[in-house]
Amino acid sequence: QQSSPAQAEFYQAVEEVLESLTPILEHNPKYRQQAIIERMVEPERQIMFRVPWVDDQGNIQVNKGYRVEFNSALGPYKGGIRFHPSVNASIIKFLGFEQIFKNALTGLPIGGAKGGANFDPKGKSDGEIMRFCQSFMNELYRHIGPTTDVPAGDIGVGAREIGYMFGQYKKLANSFDGVFTGKSLLWGGSLARKEATGYGCVYFAQYMLADRQQQLAGKRCLVSGSGNVAIYTIEKLQQLGATAVTCSDSSGTVYHASGINLDTLKQIKEAQPQRLTAYLKFHPDAEYISTADYPADGHAVWRFKAELAFPCATQNELTVADARALVENGCLAVSEGANMPSTQEAVEVFLASGIAYGPGKAANAGGVATSQLEMAQNASMQRWSFEEVDTKLQVIMRNIYLRARDTAAEFGQPGNLVLGANIAGFKRVAEAMIEQGVV
Numbered sequence: 001q002q003s004s005p006a007q008a009e010f011y012q013a014v015e016e017v018l019e020s021l022t023p024i025l026e027h028n029p030k031y032r033q034q035a036i037i038e039r040m041v042e043p044e045r046q047i048m049f050r051v052p053w054v055d056d057q058g059n060i061q062v063n064k065g066y067r068v069e070f071n072s073a074l075g076p077y078k079g080g081i082r083f084h085p086s087v088n089a090s091i092i093k094f095l096g097f098e099q100i101f102k103n104a105l106t107g108l109p110i111g112g113a114k115g116g117a118n119f120d121p122k123g124k125s126d127g128e129i130m131r132f133c134q135s136f137m138n139e140l141y142r143h144i145g146p147t148t149d150v151p152a153g154d155i156g157v158g159a160r161e162i163g164y165m166f167g168q169y170k171k172l173a174n175s176f177d178g179v180f181t182g183k184s185l186l187w188g189g190s191l192a193r194k195e196a197t198g199y200g201c202v203y204f205a206q207y208m209l210a211d212r213q214q215q216l217a218g219k220r221c222l223v224s225g226s227g228n229v230a231i232y233t234i235e236k237l238q239q240l241g242a243t244a245v246t247c248s249d250s251s252g253t254v255y256h257a258s259g260i261n262l263d264t265l266k267q268i269k270e271a272q273p274q275r276l277t278a279y280l281k282f283h284p285d286a287e288y289i290s291t292a293d294y295p296a297d298g299h300a301v302w303r304f305k306a307e308l309a310f311p312c313a314t315q316n317e318l319t320v321a322d323a324r325a326l327v328e329n330g331c332l333a334v335s336e337g338a339n340m341p342s343t344q345e346a347v348e349v350f351l352a353s354g355i356a357y358g359p360g361k362a363a364n365a366g367g368v369a370t371s372q373l374e375m376a377q378n379a380s381m382q383r384w385s386f387e388e389v390d391t392k393l394q395v396i397m398r399n400i401y402l403r404a405r406d407t408a409a410e411f412g413q414p415g416n417l418v419l420g421a422n423i424a425g426f427k428r429v430a431e432a433m434i435e436q437g438v439v
């Protein structure tokens with residue numbers, strides 16, 4: 001930690017993984033002899049670059065761009081690109097590190113990576129977004145390719161941004177290939193990719209509940225965020241007979257006791273992006289809590305009473321006080337759509353309480369798994385139906401759950417899916433690294 005004291009999120013993610021690896025490291029001295037941990041925590045390659053662009057007023061703006069290609073033992077680097085003002089080297093490294101284990105856990109042939117820029121897409125014109133994406137790609141194009149590194153979307157990067165980045169890649173590389181996932185359905189995207197992370201996170205909750213003789217139907221659910229993952233988590237919850245009563249953005253939280261109206265949410269977040277306060281114009285019976293009125297030690301979403309919780313916004317959005325409130329209010333299960341949304345202390349509360357807790361690297365892996373299905377369709381020039389992709393997604397989520405559950409039991413901590421997911425993912429990557437030699 002002394003060499004890079006500022007990388008708090010990265011060290012948080014590494015610490016969480018290393019803590020759970022103790023049992024497997026103790027039983028397998030070869031991992032220490034092969035310096036697997038020392039090699040794994042060091043990215044294979046980190047690219048940091050200037051992203052200059054011209055705004056609508058003719059001013060030159062400069063942002064910082066990143067791509068961390070963390071581990072390619074299992075396949076081409078794979079992981080999203082995030083555009084958000086909070087992006088820095090620590091956040092991209094934490095996300096890239098988590099991605100290694102998540103991707104391994106899917107059982108699919110994909111390595112781990114992450115990228116992004118400290119660019120704020122909010123309030124930018126379409127032309128500004130396009131010029132930014134083109135400038136970002138002017139550097140990144142030389143590092144990526146369908147068998148090298150295949151980026152996707154994340155916070156602030158949806159189909160529009162992927163379109164602009166792909167267009168510039170195609171021009172510079174002179175190649176129309178499957179270098180991105182999350183593409184438009186018009187030119188190589190997969191049906192059900194948009195829905196996959198949210199749907200997968202709900203399937204994961206379903207599998208956790210089934211093992212506890214519980215079902216989703218009829219449950220009240222708390223969801224945070226109102227972006228891609230949150231919207232499709234709410235959609236799948238509704239389809240399965242559960243009721244999501246909250247959603248949020250970085251300005252505040254909506255609580256709607258009769259259930260969040262999905263059409264309204266899609267209208268104000270997908271069709272004509274605006275702040276969540278607009279929800280109340282359509283539903284005056286809903287309640288709005290601004291961030292200024294949040295409890296000092298946490299987040300308004302987690303203070304309502306419900307049986308299930310789905311954090312789907314961003315890292316460290318669920319504090320130890322939030323975790324205690326959820327458990328005290330009778331929450332049965334937490335399934336994480338976002339990456340590392342719960343602080344380490346919050347995770348300890350969930351594990352100690354005995355409620356079902358699905359960590360992000362297992363519960364939100366449906367997105368990257370479906371990205372790999374998109375790569376498979378591109379490589380074989382096929383197009384699968386929505387139902388076919390959704391069925392494969394359900395099988396993958398079930399296998400991820402079983403791998404995490406059975407590994408936790410094998411290592412003497414039944415029910416601890418953090419330990420199970422970390423060990424199962426680690427083992428696959430470590431074995432592949434050993435077979436490939438010291439490179």
Ligand code: NDP
Nearest residue numbers: 154155156197225226227228229249250313314338339367
């Ligand atoms: P979107 O950009 O579509 O939505 C993000 C949501 O989170 C928005 O509601 C946003 O509100 C809110 N948010 C973002 N940053 C903050 C912040 N610092 N404080 C409070 N709220 C914030 O992103 P996604 O839905 O794609 O991603 C959400 C999470 O899921 C991330 O952790 C991402 O890494 C993870 N994930 C996404 C996958 C995918 O397939 N998209 C796959 C696996 C994980 P606002 O608009 O006000 O900023």
